[in-house]
Amino acid sequence: MKTRQKLSVFVHNLNAERIRKLLKKYSKSDNQFKLLTAVFASSIFVVLGLIVYELVTGSQLSIQGFGIGFVVGTKWDPAISQVFGALPLILGTLVTSAIALLIGVPLSLGIGLALSEFSPKRFGFAVSFLVELLAAIPSVIYGLWGIFTLIPFLRNNVYLPLQAGLGFIPLFYGPVYGGGVLTAGIVLAIMIIPTVSAVSRDAFSAVPNTQREAMISLGATKWETAKIVISYARTGVIGAIILGLGRAVGETMAVTMVIGNKFQLLPASLFDAWYTMAAIIANEFTEATYDLYVSALIEVGLVLFFVAIVINILARLIVWRSLRLVRGIARE
Amino acid sequence: MDHYTLRKIIDKSMRILIYSALVVGLIPLFSILGQVILKGASSVNISFLTQPSPTVGEAGGGVANAVQGTLATLGLASLIGVPLGLVSGIFLSEYSEAKISSPIRFFNDVLSGFPSIVVGIFAYGLIVRAIGFSVTAAAFALAIIMIPIVTRTTEEAMKLVPATVREAAIALGVPRWRTIVSVVISGAKKGITTGIMLALARIAGESAPVLVTMGYWRWWFAGLNQPAANLALNIYIFAISPFENWQALAWGSALVLVILILGINVVVRAATKEKYK
Amino acid sequence: MTRMSYKFEIENLNAWFGSKQALSNINIKIKEKAVTAVIGPSGCGKTTFIRCLNRMHEIVPGTRVSGKVLFGGTDIYAEDADPVQIRRKMGMVFQKPNPFPMMSIYDNVAAGLKLNGVRDKKRLDEVVEHSLRMAILWDEVKDDLNKSGASLSGGQQQRLCIARALAVEPEVMLMDEPASALDPIATGKLEVLIRMLANDYTVVIVTHNMQQAARLSDFTAFLYLGELIEYGPTKDLFENPKNELTEKYITGQFG
Numbered sequence: 001m002k003t004r005q006k007l008s009v010f011v012h013n014l015n016a017e018r019i020r021k022l023l024k025k026y027s028k029s030d031n032q033f034k035l036l037t038a039v040f041a042s043s044i045f046v047v048l049g050l051i052v053y054e055l056v057t058g059s060q061l062s063i064q065g066f067g068i069g070f071v072v073g074t075k076w077d078p079a080i081s082q083v084f085g086a087l088p089l090i091l092g093t094l095v096t097s098a099i100a101l102l103i104g105v106p107l108s109l110g111i112g113l114a115l116s117e118f119s120p121k122r123f124g125f126a127v128s129f130l131v132e133l134l135a136a137i138p139s140v141i142y143g144l145w146g147i148f149t150l151i152p153f154l155r156n157n158v159y160l161p162l163q164a165g166l167g168f169i170p171l172f173y174g175p176v177y178g179g180g181v182l183t184a185g186i187v188l189a190i191m192i193i194p195t196v197s198a199v200s201r202d203a204f205s206a207v208p209n210t211q212r213e214a215m216i217s218l219g220a221t222k223w224e225t226a227k228i229v230i231s232y233a234r235t236g237v238i239g240a241i242i243l244g245l246g247r248a249v250g251e252t253m254a255v256t257m258v259i260g261n262k263f264q265l266l267p268a269s270l271f272d273a274w275y276t277m278a279a280i281i282a283n284e285f286t287e288a289t290y291d292l293y294v295s296a297l298i299e300v301g302l303v304l305f306f307v308a309i310v311i312n313i314l315a316r317l318i319v320w321r322s323l324r325l326v327r328g329i330a331r332e
Numbered sequence: 333m334d335h336y337t338l339r340k341i342i343d344k345s346m347r348i349l350i351y352s353a354l355v356v357g358l359i360p361l362f363s364i365l366g367q368v369i370l371k372g373a374s375s376v377n378i379s380f381l382t383q384p385s386p387t388v389g390e391a392g393g394g395v396a397n398a399v400q401g402t403l404a405t406l407g408l409a410s411l412i413g414v415p416l417g418l419v420s421g422i423f424l425s426e427y428s429e430a431k432i433s434s435p436i437r438f439f440n441d442v443l444s445g446f447p448s449i450v451v452g453i454f455a456y457g458l459i460v461r462a463i464g465f466s467v468t469a470a471a472f473a474l475a476i477i478m479i480p481i482v483t484r485t486t487e488e489a490m491k492l493v494p495a496t497v498r499e500a501a502i503a504l505g506v507p508r509w510r511t512i513v514s515v516v517i518s519g520a521k522k523g524i525t526t527g528i529m530l531a532l533a534r535i536a537g538e539s540a541p542v543l544v545t546m547g548y549w550r551w552w553f554a555g556l557n558q559p560a561a562n563l564a565l566n567i568y569i570f571a572i573s574p575f576e577n578w579q580a581l582a583w584g585s586a587l588v589l590v591i592l593i594l595g596i597n598v599v600v601r602a603a604t605k606e607k608y609k
Numbered sequence: 610m611t612r613m614s615y616k617f618e619i620e621n622l623n624a625w626f627g628s629k630q631a632l633s634n635i636n637i638k639i640k641e642k643a644v645t646a647v648i649g650p651s652g653c654g655k656t657t658f659i660r661c662l663n664r665m666h667e668i669v670p671g672t673r674v675s676g677k678v679l680f681g682g683t684d685i686y687a688e689d690a691d692p693v694q695i696r697r698k699m700g701m702v703f704q705k706p707n708p709f710p711m712m713s714i715y716d717n718v719a720a721g722l723k724l725n726g727v728r729d730k731k732r733l734d735e736v737v738e739h740s741l742r743m744a745i746l747w748d749e750v751k752d753d754l755n756k757s758g759a760s761l762s763g764g765q766q767q768r769l770c771i772a773r774a775l776a777v778e779p780e781v782m783l784m785d786e787p788a789s790a791l792d793p794i795a796t797g798k799l800e801v802l803i804r805m806l807a808n809d810y811t812v813v814i815v816t817h818n819m820q821q822a823a824r825l826s827d828f829t830a831f832l833y834l835g836e837l838i839e840y841g842p843t844k845d846l847f848e849n850p851k852n853e854l855t856e857k858y859i860t861g862q863f864g
Contacts (some may be wrong), residue, residue, distance in 0.1 A: 006581060033509030034430075037423035041436050041483075043416060047476060048439060051450070054457035057585045110353025120670060126353065133360045136597045138537025140564050141586050144571045146520060148371070148579070190360045197357070210707040214770070216668060218721040218777060219697025221343035231711050243445065250447025252540040253568055278449050278540075285453070285544045301453040312445045316438060335726035336694070 025074075055302040061295035065112040070299060076263045076280075078288070084296035086277070086303055092181075093276040093307070096255065097248040100192055105241055107189070108196035109230075112240075115197070116204035117226045128198075135194030143257030146187050150180035151258060154186070154198045159271055173269040177260075182270040184259040188251055192244035199243055199319065203236025204229050239319035246311040250304070260310025277304040365590070372587025375580045385550040385561060391577055395585050397552045401467070401560030402536065404553050405546075409472035409535060414476030414528055420479070421486025421524075426512050437487075444480035451476050452541030465547050467556045473541035481531040490516055490522020526600040533596040537589065539564035563589050614782060616641040616811040617662060622676035624657050624666055624758065629655040629687055633835045635676070639828075644803065644812040646826035646843065648819060654835040655815045659783050663812065664692040681780070697725075699781040700774025700810075705790050706766035708758035708773070714741075715754040721777035735753050736776050744772035745802050754816040764795025768802065782806055784814040788821065800825055819859055823847050 066073060066084060073085015111131065115124045155178030165173050207229045215225040230237065260273020261283050267274045277300050288294040379394055386393025420440070422434050455473035460466070493516045501511040517524070539562070546559040548569045553560045563585055572584035610702060619638040624632040637864045639645050647655040651658040660666040661674055685695045708717050718737045719727075727733060737754070741747040746768040750761070753826045758769060767787055774782065784803070803825055806812055816822050822829055823843060829841040831852075839846060839855045850856040857863060 012682070029510075030508045033512070034427055037419050038427065038430065038432065040416060040419035042432065043421035044420065044439050044443065044479070044483075046438055047479075048443065050458070051454045054454050055450070058453070058457045083350050107353045107357045110350045111357050114350045114354045118347065124359075127358075130358055130361060132601075133594060133597060134358070136533060136537075136593055137361075137364060138539070138564055138589065138593065139588065140537070140539040140567045140571075141364065141368065144567055144582055144586055145367055147571055148583075149363060149367050190357075193357050208707075210703060211709065213665065213668075213701075213703065214707045214709070214773075215720075217663060217665060217696055217699075217701035217703075218724060219693050219695075220724055221339055221693055223343040223346040224339070224724060226346075228709065232709070234711070246445050248340075250445075250449070252447065252449045257568070257572065274752060278447055281449050281453065282540055282543055285456075286547050298453055298457070305450050306556055308445075308447050308450070309442065312442045316441050320438075339724075339726075 001074055050328070051170070051305070055298060055305055059302045061292050062299040065292060065295075071303065074265045078284070078293050078296075082292060083324075084292075084299075086300050088263055089275055089277045089280055089300060090303065090307075091158060091266070092250055092259075092274045093278070096181060096184045096188055096259070097245055097272070099182065100188030101241065101245060102189075103186060104189030104192045104244060105196060108193050108240070108244070109200055109237065111153045111193065111197040112200035112204055113230070115201045117229060118126055118222070127200075131194050131197055135198075139191070139253040140250060140257075142187055142254035146183065146254060147179075147259040148186065151183060154178055155185055163271070171255040171270050174272055176271045177273075179258045179260045179273060180271050181259065181267050181274045184255050184274070184276075187254050188248045188257055191251060191254060192247050195247055196240045196244040199240035200233070200237050203233040206236070211240035235318060235321060238309065239315050239321075242311060242315035242318060246308055246315055249311060250278060250308050252282045255279045256282050261288055277301075277307075336578070368583065368586045368590050371580075371583040372585075372590075375584030376587060380581075380584055384552060385566065386577065386581070386582070387550065388575070393577065393581055394488075395563065395566070395581070395588055397550070398561040398563045398566045398585060399466055399588070400553050400560075401420040401549065402563045403472065404556075404560055405467050405470050405542070405562060406532060406536060408467060408556065409474035409478060410528070410532065412471065413475035413531070414482055416475070416478045417482025417528075417531070418486050418524070420483040421527075422490065422512060422517070424483065425487040425490035426516070440480045440483050444484070446477075447540075448473075448477055448538050449540040449544070451587055455541065465545060465559045467546065467553075467558065467560045469545035470542050470559075470562070471556075473539060473545050473562060474535040477535055477538060478531045481534060482527055485527020485530065486520070486524050489520035489527060494517040522603060525605055529596050529600055533593045537564050537593055539568050578585045614641050615639060616680070617813075618677075618679040620677040622661060622678060622681070623674070624654070624660075624661055625673040626657075626669075627671045628756075631835050635832075635837050637830060637837055637840055639811065639813060641811050642807060642809070643827040644807045644814060644825055645828040645830065646822035647813065647815045647830045647832060648817070648822050648858075649832035649838075650858065651817070652834075653832040655832050656785055657835075658710070658832065659785055659813055659815050662781075662783055663696050663701055665696070665701065667692075673851075697721075697777060698779055699783055700771075700777070700779040702767065702770050702774060702782070702784045702787045704786045706763060706770050708761070708766050708769050710757055710759035712758050713755045714750050714758055714761070714769060717758040718772045718776050720773060726779065740772040740776040741769075743775050743806075744768040745798060745805075746772055762795070764791050764798060767791060767795070767799060771802065771806075779810070781811045781813065784812065786815050786817060787819070796821075819847075833857065833858070 021023055042118055062070060062084065070084065071090070072087050075083045075085050077083050095225065115127060119127070155176055157174045163176055166172050182239050211228060211232055212225050215228045255276055256279035259276065259279060261275055261279060262273035263275050282298050285297055288297055369553045379392055381394055382396050383392060383394035384397035419437070424437055427433060451473050455469050459469035459472050497515055498511055501515045502508065532562055542565045546562060547557040548565065549561045567582050567585050567589065570578040570585065573579065615638040619635055619637045622632055622635040623630065635658065647658060649655050658665055662678060666672055667674055674686060674853055676686070680695070684690065709720065710833045712720065715737055718740050719733050722733060724735055739821060741750065745766060749765060761769060788799050791799065800821065803812060803814065814825065826843045828841065829843045829846045831846065833854055839850060839852045846855065847859055850859060
């Protein structure tokens with residue numbers, strides 16, 4: 001707000017004298033360079049703005065056609081009635097991401113703790129390296145492995161036994177083909193481990209040693225000391241989890257390759273196929289033959305964009321804030 | 333059992349759980365790499381490396397056109413993405429006191445966690461609608477994914493150049509901008525290069541944006557305004573196909589892609605090892 | 610009149626940081642329920658020494674300790690000794706106050722108790738109040754027990770740390786330059802507290818401030834470059850130092 005005021009005062013006071021001064025200022029090569037690089041760096045705002053613009057204009061047809069009903073609509077029928085609704089997709093995205101967090105976060109926190117509290121330096125370096133390799137594997141290769149390795153494995157060694165033992169629980173009903181909701185959640189869990197474990201490990205490492213020493217001098221065990229570390233770093237941990245959520249929400253190829261791509265409001269069980277926002281776009285975009293269809297898919301992209309950007313902004317704000325808190329603001 | 337013994341048991345159990353998390357978390361890595369190597373190696377032979385994608389029902393086939401197409405697309409993406417990322421990184425590192433640099437850095441971070449499919453749709457709306465499915469459109473999408481990575485790694489690399497180097501140059505009367513361009517950048521060369529390589533490794537694996545801006549292409553490179561074959565996208569197309577030889581091609585392509593990407597990552601880690609010491 | 614016994618009997622204590630030896634052959638007996646000050650110039654090993662008493666020195670990777678430290682007759686460095694239980698018996702206060710900022714004042718003091726399984730609210734209340742009183746902090750915080758531990762001033766934070774250490778009823782209080790981060794007024798309050806603690810606890814205090822050592826302690830040990838140069842009743846050491854090095858140090862000729 002202050003900048004806007006300054007800007008308007010500036011424009012208001014513009015006259016020949018000041019313009020001459022400005023031109024003189026920017027004739028100096030240093031200032032030209034600064035201005036030039038600043039303009040390039042600001043292109044990020046242009047890009048983000050354009051993305052929003054494109055998504056909104058691309059969705060126009062669909063927005064006009066379905067209004068707010070799109071977000072709560074439960075029908076997706078490109079062939080006959082040409083009606084589109086995104087609610088099942090939103091649910092599918094949220095549920096698979098939730099499963100990813102449920103499985104992936106405990107594993108990631110364990111890894112983060114192992115790296116920061118429970119291991120000597122050399123070992124930690126090797127393990128961090130391996131975790132980073134996990135992050136470098138492309139989504140489509142997770143999908144490939146998912147189809148041909150994970151699905152048969154889960155089907156035979158986990159799902160069928162689960163159904164044999166616990167088949168009375170609705171979650172485990174129905175035909176087991178190996179892919180579906182739970183499988184997608186598992187693949188996503190693996191994919192978020194590098195992010196969540198690395199950020200939480202950083203958060204744990206940033207906890208001052210004096211905190212650990214205080215606990216140890218009271219006669220605490222290693223685990224009890226680790227609990228204090230987690231407590232101190234909890235803002236950073238929350239940030240890490242939300243970052244993981246952001247990644248899970250946007251994952252496309254690996255999900256579409258294992259989830260079954262079935263549009264339905266709710267799956268019959270954890271073993272049933274389902275759909276997510278990202279997966280439907282990847283799956284149907286190149287086959288969308290008429291404008292309303294394309295526009296509906298773009299609107300799904302718009303919804304996904306908003307979900308992802310809110311999550312990402314939230315995560316970054318929390319992570320930034322936690323880093324500032326740890327670095328020297330002990331008094332509240 | 334007294335309370336202290338209970339505490340010791342809990343301590344031991346949690347340690348076991350934590351180490352187990354480590355093992356369980358890393359099993360997929362070994363499984364994926366193992367499978368890619370095992371299943372992919374059987375596909376790789378001379379014809380695999382020199383032939384283009386097979387048509388439906390055709391036996392054999394290879395990745396030659398995919399490698400060619402991917403290189404072209406990555407090349408164009410770099411032409412767009414690297415300069416923009418470099419200059420942004422320079423600005424953020426050298427002028428970080430400017431008020432605008434915090435928002436820029438923040439949104440760069442936000443953009444780097446973005447679903448790539450959305451970037452793909454964006455490129456579709458902007459470019460494909462104008463000139464059709466093409467290498468240009470795909471390169472544009474990939475460039476956008478590249479930029480935040482190059483920006484961040486460039487900024488970090490340049491920040492590592494000690495202040496004394498800059499001060500020495502300025503003391504000699506060199507103007508600030510020339511100091512940055514000649515002295516600081518050459519000091520940060522290694523970090524900048526590794527950053528670009530990491531960004532390349534990342535976009536080499538991107539298939540979602542390629543899918544919606546180029547689609548599947550089974551011929552050789554035919555110009556920037558046409559689509560081209562893409563290694564990552566081919567893995568997807570072949571994997572979900574019902575043909576066994578196509579599926580084998582998927583594994584073979586995955587092996588090539590993994591070697592490329594992990595190779596870059598390993599080289600980069602080795603080069604920046606001093607950072608961790 | 611009963612002779613005061615020794616709380617610590619230290620025999621041939623050596624300590625290393627990697628390959629650097631920080632303590633060489635320390636032999637000393639520390640009297641019970643007295644204040645023993647450890648003085649010496651920077652780097653003489655006084656912090657390492659005190660951290661060897663509650664086995665805190667070894668938590669840093671690459672460190673090593675050899676020798677015997679008999680605490681209440683048992684060697685804390687014996688093969689079958691449990692460092693966790695040993696540390697429980699000694700309270701430690703650090704140079705920079707380190708209360709847990711994410712806990713309230715109450716929870717800070719109760720932290721050690723809860724570790725030991727004390728759940729009963731009434732008992733916790735009692736011990737928290739008692740500890741805060743002993744640390745001369747109760748009156749200042751009794752209405753704000755739920756405020757964060759980090760919301761206090763430096764001197765108050767240090768007294769909070771003392772209360773936290775006292776709450777688990779240790780037999781010994783180890784203090785590593787507890788006043789070095791405090792202003793003179795807070796330091797004064799702290800010194801009163803330390804003298805009072807000596808009535809019930811064995812206090813070992815590391816300090817770089819000789820006047821403080823002279824004021825507070827009954828016995829003083831002078832360390833230089835990892836060796837124990839002189840040790841004896843404070844009055845004797847300061848008025849009639851037996852060792853030339855000691856005399857040089859306390860007359861300010863070095864360090």
